[in-house]
Amino acid sequence: MKNKGIFDCAIIGAGVIGVSVFNKLTRLGKKCLLLDKASDVATGASKANSGLVHAGYDPEPGTLKAKMNVRGNFLFPRICKRLGIKLNKCGAMVVGDDEEKIKTLYDRGVKNKVDVKILSRQEIFEKVPALNKHITTALFAQNAYVVSPYLFTIALVDEAILNGGEVALEEDVVAIDKTELFEITTKKSKFFAKTLVNSTGAGFNEISKLVGGEEYPIELRRGEYFVFDKGIDLGAPCTIFPLPTKLGKGVLVTPTVDGNFLVGPTSEVGELSTKTTAQGLKDIKEKSKLLFENINFKNAIRQFSGIRVICGDDFIIEKSKKVEGLINLAGICSPGLSSAPAIAEEVARLLGVKNKEVANLKKIEPYFVFKDLPKAKQIQLSKENKDYCEIVCKCENITKGDVVLALHRPLKIRSVDGVKRRTNAGMGRCQGGFCFTKVINEICKQNKIKYCEVLKENRGSNVALGNIREVQND
Ligand SMILES: Cc1cc2nc3c(=O)[nH]c(=O)nc-3n(C[C@H](O)[C@H](O)[C@H](O)COP(=O)(O)OP(=O)(O)OC[C@H]3O[C@@H](n4cnc5c(N)ncnc54)[C@H](O)[C@@H]3O)c2cc1C
Numbered sequence: 001m002k003n004k005g006i007f008d009c010a011i012i013g014a015g016v017i018g019v020s021v022f023n024k025l026t027r028l029g030k031k032c033l034l035l036d037k038a039s040d041v042a043t044g045a046s047k048a049n050s051g052l053v054h055a056g057y058d059p060e061p062g063t064l065k066a067k068m069n070v071r072g073n074f075l076f077p078r079i080c081k082r083l084g085i086k087l088n089k090c091g092a093m094v095v096g097d098d099e100e101k102i103k104t105l106y107d108r109g110v111k112n113k114v115d116v117k118i119l120s121r122q123e124i125f126e127k128v129p130a131l132n133k134h135i136t137t138a139l140f141a142q143n144a145y146v147v148s149p150y151l152f153t154i155a156l157v158d159e160a161i162l163n164g165g166e167v168a169l170e171e172d173v174v175a176i177d178k179t180e181l182f183e184i185t186t187k188k189s190k191f192f193a194k195t196l197v198n199s200t201g202a203g204f205n206e207i208s209k210l211v212g213g214e215e216y217p218i219e220l221r222r223g224e225y226f227v228f229d230k231g232i233d234l235g236a237p238c239t240i241f242p243l244p245t246k247l248g249k250g251v252l253v254t255p256t257v258d259g260n261f262l263v264g265p266t267s268e269v270g271e272l273s274t275k276t277t278a279q280g281l282k283d284i285k286e287k288s289k290l291l292f293e294n295i296n297f298k299n300a301i302r303q304f305s306g307i308r309v310i311c312g313d314d315f316i317i318e319k320s321k322k323v324e325g326l327i328n329l330a331g332i333c334s335p336g337l338s339s340a341p342a343i344a345e346e347v348a349r350l351l352g353v354k355n356k357e358v359a360n361l362k363k364i365e366p367y368f369v370f371k372d373l374p375k376a377k378q379i380q381l382s383k384e385n386k387d388y389c390e391i392v393c394k395c396e397n398i399t400k401g402d403v404v405l406a407l408h409r410p411l412k413i414r415s416v417d418g419v420k421r422r423t424n425a426g427m428g429r430c431q432g433g434f435c436f437t438k439v440i441n442e443i444c445k446q447n448k449i450k451y452c453e454v455l456k457e458n459r460g461s462n463v464a465l466g467n468i469r470e471v472q473n474d
Contacts, residue, residue: 007033007166009351010184010193012173012207014038015046016153016340017332018199023156024344025351026165029358033191034157034167035184037203039458040418041167041411042153044201046337047421048274048306049223050265051149051256052239054335055092055141057109057116058249064315066112068339068346073143075341080147083155084366086257091238092144095124095135095291101243102137109141116141130235132293144239146257149337150421154411155367161410162362170459176211178323195325195351201309202272204330213320216330220272221248221308223265224280226300227256229429234261234295242290248308248334251287253295258424263288263295265306276303301429308333317343319350327351364410369423371397392442393435395428403439407446414447415455416440416463 009025011018014036022034038044053076059065080087094105102118109116119138125131127140161167171186176196184191198207205215228234239254247267254262266280281303288295311331320326327347332339348355370378370388382388387401406422407413416432419425419439426432426439440463443454452464 005192006181007031007191007193009033009195009197010035010182010191011197011199012036012184013198013200013203013329014041014153014157014167014169015044015199015201016042016149016156016337017046017201017329017343018197019153019156019160020340020344021197021199021329021347022165023160024341024348025353026160026163027357027361028348028353028355030353032160032165033193034160034165035171035173035186035191036169037172039170039415039455040413040421041157041169042150042421043458045306045309046153047150048225048304049149049334049337050225050239050252050254050262051146052092052254052335052338053087053145053147054338055109055116055144056112056114056335056338057105057139057141058244059108059112059335060313061108061111063313064317065335065339068315068317068342069335070112070114071342071345072335072339073145075345076145076147076338079156079341080152083152083159083364084368085147085152085155088146088255088257089142090144090146090255091140091142092241093119093124093128093138093140093238094241094243095131095138096243097134097136098243099137102139105139105244109139114141115143127238128236128240130292131240132289132291140238146239146254147337148257151367152337154409154422155364158410159362159364162364163358167411173207173210176207178211178325182211182325195327197327197329197347199329199332201332202307204309204328208328211323211326213323213326214328216311216316218331219269219310221310221333222268222270222273222280222305223248223308224268224276224284224303224305225262225264226281226284226297227302227304228261228263229299229301230259232261232299234263235292236261240291242287251284251290253288253291258427263300267308272307274305274307276305280305302431315339315343317346317350367422369402370399392438393423393425393428395430395434396424396426398423398425398435400438400442403442404446407443412447414443414449414453415457415461416443417457419443
């Protein structure tokens with residue numbers, strides 16, 4: 001069993017929250033370990049959400065949700081700029097026919113110090129002519145963004161690795177002992193750390209139990225979505241929400257940073273399953289009519305769902321009272337993505353880490369794909385490297401060069417979905433029908449591994465059982 005020295009902090013859970021903490025503490029000069037049972041970062045709630053950086057008018061004033069959302073919203077543009085990640089400031093509009101409810105939301109926004117405005121009926125339809133004509137009133141927040149939640153997480157982890165952070169994926173934690181240090185035992189390794197952050201989302205209680213920390217009642221709420229084909233314009237230049245209810249922000253319509261539209265999510269209390277259901281998809285179709293009466297769902301190319309992890313009304317961001325040096329991050333549901341940079345700052349504060357970044361931090365290469373580059377740069381690159389002249393994904397126009405680059409980023413991956421999150425290969429209309437095997441071949445070649453070692457997503461999802469002859473002989 002390997003022993004990798006003593007870390008200042010071990011973070012268990014590599015969603016956007018754990019990765020933000022990992023990135024922040026590394027930038028502040030701490031020796032950090034990020035540990036997850038999955039085969040990549042951002043495979044939980046952080047890959048399956050609306051991708052919105054909320055302005056911050058929705059959370060109840062005075063709550064951690066409000067504080068973290070507003071601060072996170074402020075930090076997002078500078079972090080995305082640093083990472084070379086697309087962030088689209090499209091704004092958000094909450095629409096309805098109940099002026100009192102819109103006014104309540106407006107007052108909340110003002111209390112949270114968010115730039116909000118109530119629009120007249122004329123202003124609403126000037127901005128979004130295709131909206132349902134029964135809409136009479138709306139709240140508009142200009143400081144709302146869309147981002148790729150997984151690419152944001154991936155870029156943060158790559159940057160942290162470049163600056164000395166260590167990542168251990170596919171690690172099943174089997175025991176955590178606390179003496180002077182945290183001794184974390186997995187099936188493969190043993191790690192020692194002075195402090196421990198539990199950011200395992202739906203797995204929070206499982207890890208907490210191992211270390212003797214607090215456990216909280218957790219409610220899981222699935223959200224299903226439709227993704228629309230590129231080129232299909234649903235008529236929403238900004239994110240459009242209905243009025244929120246107790247169950248959440250409702251079925252919204254939003255442009256994504258990649259140029260598709262999303263419609264969803266549902267809010268279904270239940271188990272930890274990311275399947276989509278006939279009933280959920282039917283509900284989305286019905287509820288979307290409140291916003292746009294005639295969305296043609298035949299233009300949807302995919303459905304997906306993500307799981308919200310809810311612990312009461314607010315986020316739990318605290319020092320454990322039971323285990324010294326343990327930080328609990330529980331119930332980080334929406335607006336968790338928007339709040340992630342602020343939660344990372346708060347964890348650093350709780351751990352007493354001085355807020356001073358290390359000098360000469362290394363910068364990562366921006367996350368471009370060939371098709372997004374200016375023409376002159378494309379010509380130069382294609383002359384230098386023939387991989388940029390070969391299209392791997394026809395729907396999204398992703399080149400072999402893009403795939404190779406993704407596989408040589410600091411965090412090494414061996415899954416087709418990992419390549420998809422980094423390049424968009426497989427996200428188009430044919431959903432990987434054309435590029436799936438090409439991507440697998442490239443993963444084998446670049447990682448020097450066998451075909452059957454390539455994963456679709458997590459362990460156990462190997463794309464092949466073995467060479468035909470080997471399998472037949474079994
Ligand atoms: C449908 C939906 C829509 C949303 N929309 C938005 C939005 O538009 N804007 C916004 O701000 N927020 C949104 N959110 C909330 C946001 O997605 C979450 O707050 C955020 O992704 C939570 O990140 P996380 O890191 O806590 O959890 P996760 O991303 O779930 O990560 C937890 C990690 O812990 C790992 N793990 C679990 N158990 C163990 C274990 N025993 N050992 C090792 N690792 C373990 C998992 O593998 C996973 O990688 C939405 C959420 C959902 C579900």
